[in-house]
Amino acid sequence: METASLSGVLSYTKLPGSSLCNSDDRFWSSVPRGRRIACFSRQSSNGFNGFHKPLSKALVISNSCSKTRNHAVLKGPFFRDDPIQKKILNSEANWSVGVCTLGENVVESHHVHVTDEKIGVLLLNLGGPETLQDVQPFLYNLFADPDIIRLPRLFKFLQRPLAKLISVLRAPKSKEGYAAIGGGSPLRKITDEQANAIRMALEAKNVNANVYVGMRYWYPFTEEAIEQIKRDRITKLVVLPLYPQFSISTTGSSVRVLQDIFREDAYLSRLPVSVILSWYQRQGYISSMADLINEELEKFAKPEEVMIFFSAHGVPLSYVEDAGDPYKDQMEECIYLIMQELKARGIANDHTLAYQSRVGPVQWLKPYTDEVLVELGQKGVKSLLAVPISFVSEHIETLEEIDMEYKHLALESGIENWGRVPALGCTSSFITDLADAVVEALPSAKALSASREDTEELEYDPMRYLVKLFFGSILAFFLLLTPSVVHAFRNHIF
Structure with a gap:
């Protein structure tokens, strides 16, 4: 694979056998076919995705031990042109991202090391309203997320008013849906059960770990889980989003929040962290x-x-x-x-x-x-x-x-x-596999040691960004300027 210094373009490199990748750059592991390891390096690549579409600038997940030559592709513009997501996956902060699948002999070889650590596992999920009264504030938190409603930078001041408006208008219908399933979401209860099951599965592998739940839009919020991690003085952390596939709106949003929290905290910025961004291929x-x-x-x-x-x-x-x-x-x-x-x-x-x-x-x-x-x-x-x-x-x-x-x-x-x-x-085979993913990710944990200069907002062309996302804001202005909507908004708010 030819190496080139292309800003904002990262590609996976093929590793022999099942050895860990210890690149100086940030890396995550992915397993598109069978058992393989991949890492980040700053390179250019030409490859094909799993459906044989040629790509020039892309993140290509390459095989290391597979019977097929298909690749999964994470397209370049995701990293190159989006300031929010570039901070997550292409910033100079040393976020290390977890290894997904290794041979059993490799996993066993790390048990002796992880038992000396105070291990934490942070499960990330969406969250959901537990009562009908929670529905509107939950929706507000959801739509106030800039990764859910993506407004041009110059119109970010509309984010919260628009979120308030949409949450108020959507709450009645959403309440009907939650009422039909018992009056609230079972997501927190199920996620807590999964956390306990993963903890026990890790114990069975001789890995003692505290497992935390952090929800993006409702209790317990990610920020609450991080505070508990600090109180417990965790020495190594694996972040496991409960989304099999990566999306800007799910894992991307949660990781962005984590970066913001870790960057401002002296203890957290030194905490070795490994993030498993996707695991649909396991x-x-x-x-x-x-x-x-x-x-x-x-x-x-x-x-x-x-x-x-x-x-x-x-x-x-x-x-x-x-x-x-x-x-x-x-x-x-x-x-x-x-x-x-x-x-x-x-x-x-x-x-x-x-x-x-x-x-x-x-x-x-x-x-x-x-x-x-x-x-x-x-x-x-x-x-x-x-x-x-x-x-x-x-x-x-x-x-x-x-x-x-x-x-x-x-x-x-x-x-x-x-x-x-x-x-x-809590299907046992599924829980066991998630526990395996955690164990395999532990050796790749790195501290987030970024200076303020390293974590400043990335340079970008405001006009280009405005033009590119302008049409995404049309709905916002349409809603705000529609008389019937303004009237409804006033009735609910005032």
Whole structure:
């Protein structure tokens, strides 16, 4: 691979065997096929993604021990042109990002070292309102996140007023959804159970660790978890987002918050940290998903005739096309890997992918779940198994959106037999694999030792950034200037 000094362009390098990568630059590990290791280095690369599209400037995940030559690609503009995300993954701060899969002999060799440390594991998740009274403030926290509503820098002052407006307008409908599933989200309870299960799985591997839960938009907030980590005097930390695939709006947003907190704290800035940015390619996860799909297929009278319907949480199309979010590529490869695992077990059902949960008039990733369900019914599909591929815990998008709205739409469209794969939750094989990921990530932990000069806002062209994201702000101004919306806003706020 030819080395070149290209600002903002990072690529994975292929490593022999299963040895750790100890690059001077920040790195994360990823496992697109089988067991392999990859690291960050500042290079240029030419490669192909898992669907054979040539790319010039991209993050290419290369094979180190695989039978296929497919690659997953994290597109260059995600790092090159977006100031917020460049701070996360391309800043001069020494964030070390965790290794995903190693051979068993390598994992065992590190146990002697990790037992001398005071290990912490931070699970990151979205969070959810636990009561109907929590819904509106939860929505406000969500829409106040600049990684959720991406306004041009010159209009950042609109972020909070717009978040207040949208949360007030959306709260009544959202409350209906949460009321339908019992009056609140079960996400915190399930995540706490997963944390306890991971802690016990680590203990079984002779790794004693404190496992913390940090939610992005509701209690316990990430900031609360970090304060507890400080009080416990953790000496090495692994950050594990409970999102299999990376997106700016999920893992990216949470990591940005962590960087902001760590940069301002003397203790935290010296704490060795390893971040696992994505883990959709891990064999344990893939096998666990295949197990659940297989179990649900067996409940149909004719399992071989069932269409496997993967429904992923959507993101705005601009995230992928303008900001270079790798979510779509990772999702497609994730499904490819699951279907390959099923085929190896003799399961060759047809399958398809669609994206759910879109909001507002802007274009989101297509195809849309609701539209595809209607199309499948029109094409004569009679048996459908829904797979909530983005989610490892049950919450509003699975319990209400899929189980109620989409099921009703499917049956109404002519689909006669409906099934749904449950979220992984505390499935033992899944929890064991996450524990393995933590152990494998520990050796790559590095301290965040950045000076203020290193962590200043990156240089950028204001006019170029304004033009690029201008259309994302049109909705904001439209909402603010619409008389009916202003009237509704005044009634609720004043």
